[in-house]
Amino acid sequence: MSATTPKKRCAIYTRKSTEEGLDMEFNSLDAQREACESYIASQKHEGWFQLPDEYDDGGFTGGNMDRPALKRLMDDIKSGLIDTVVVYKVDRLSRSLADFAKLIDLFDEHKVSFVSVTQQFNTTTSMGRLTLNILLSFAQFEREVIGERIRDKLAASKRKGMWMGGVTPMGYVVKNRELVIEPDEAEGIRKIFDLFLMTKSPTEMAKMLPRMGVLSKKRTTKNGRVIGGKALDKGGLYKILQNPIYIGKIKHKDKIYEGRHPAIIDMDTWNKVRAIMKENTINRGAITRKKTKAILMGLLKCGECGCSLVPSHTRKKGGRLYRYYTCEHYRKGIKPDCKVRNVSASEMEALILTQLQAVFASPEMIVETWREAYKEDESVTETEVRDALGNIVPIWKELFPAEQQRILELMIEKVIVNYEYVDVRIRADGMLSLARELDEQEKRLQGISTKQLEEQAWMHA
Secondary structure, three states: OOOOOHHHHHEEEEEOOOOOOOOOOOHHHHHHHHHHHHHHHHHHHOOOEEEEOOOOEEOOOOOOOOOHHHHHHHHHHOOOOEEEEOOOHHHHHHOOHHHHHHHHHHHHHOOOOOEEEEOOOOOHHHHHHHHHHHHHHHHHHHHHHHHHHHHHHHHHHHHHHOOOOOOOOOOOOEOOEEEEEEEHHHHHHHHHHHHHHHHOOOOHHHHHHHHOOOOOOEEEEOOOEEEEEOOHHHHHHHHHHOOOOHEEEEEEEEEEEEEOOOOOOOHHHHHHHHHHHHHHHHHHHHHHHHHHHOOOOOOEEEOOOHHHHHHEEEOOOOOOEEEEEHHHHOOOOOOOOOOOEEEEEHHHHHHHHHHHHHHOOOOOHHHHHHHHHHHHHOOOOHHHHHHHHHHHHHHHHOHHHHHHHHHHHHHHHEEEEOOOOEEEEEOOHHHHHHHHHHHHHHHHHHHHHHHHHHHHHHHHH
């Protein structure tokens, strides 16, 4: 190597998808590293030398970038500690085209080259990039094929009623890869179903079950930590009451198959529970539709807690109703010091409408909406789009709350409510649909007004 040859700091990255065989004296990661070391040594005359740090991901998939050694490698690249990344094969670095594109952009940004010792090319040349993309396409295809095979095998096994792993349901333990009834937990499951037939209310059940000694299933994690053994909440009870595993069946997506495991609940009890749950859903939906005027329901997020703001109200003396949107964590006592707490529903709704007016009036939004409309109908003019978006206020007042809520959901992704300001996130793809909605609503209202005038004229004739 001549005195003028620049040195190239080479980092070796190795990966294996499973942990199988990693405890052997010479494993797959060692074999990959040895091949990379030999390649680096062969390029010594070009100034290549190996860095002492080892970047090994054993037991991590190449389908994503959530890998500790890869993250460390990326951090060192950003810090300017690496000139060349050396791998045994392209798919060791990534099996995803999207992820690989991000990595190559990172390499380019920091002037880092990439070499695969079994597929010799260099990313600094156009031919090397082309070869790389072709090889990576095959790597992604292989990963997707493997995924399809696994999903097909899982579906076929479940059709045969086999337990294919996952979180063991309360009431069972796994022995020889099969579900076997655990007597104490199974008794708790029967109490849950019987109590639901009596109370018809998971909310009441959640209060009563701890006194009856029925708690969630205890589980021990891989690191020895014990979780569970706590009171079941309403959501957990709903999951149990709707799980066909308890009548000896296996669910796969939207289909249910006969299982090989014994049932805990008989079909008569199961059918009665399902009938009550169906009735509760219908009644609850009718009550909600009748009472709700919270047009921002489902759109508001607390900027401090990250949870939803849910509708609430209070009635003062004299019967006057005050509506609010309340931080769910504050309401449940999870975060009693939340600064957002309660916001006035009427003020929040008026603020959102005002902000939307400003958005609709902006030239950028009008032009962008017109461009989208023009793609589908070349006769649409920019003036028509501007008029449609500008009609929101007079039309809005004539709409029912349900219609207002539907339009807001169409155009707003979410509203983040902070203590001092509100951040409205607009759906870019919803503006064209909104313009059409407003135009249709205006025509409908004009039609009603015309009809009323005709009726009045007829009555005075």
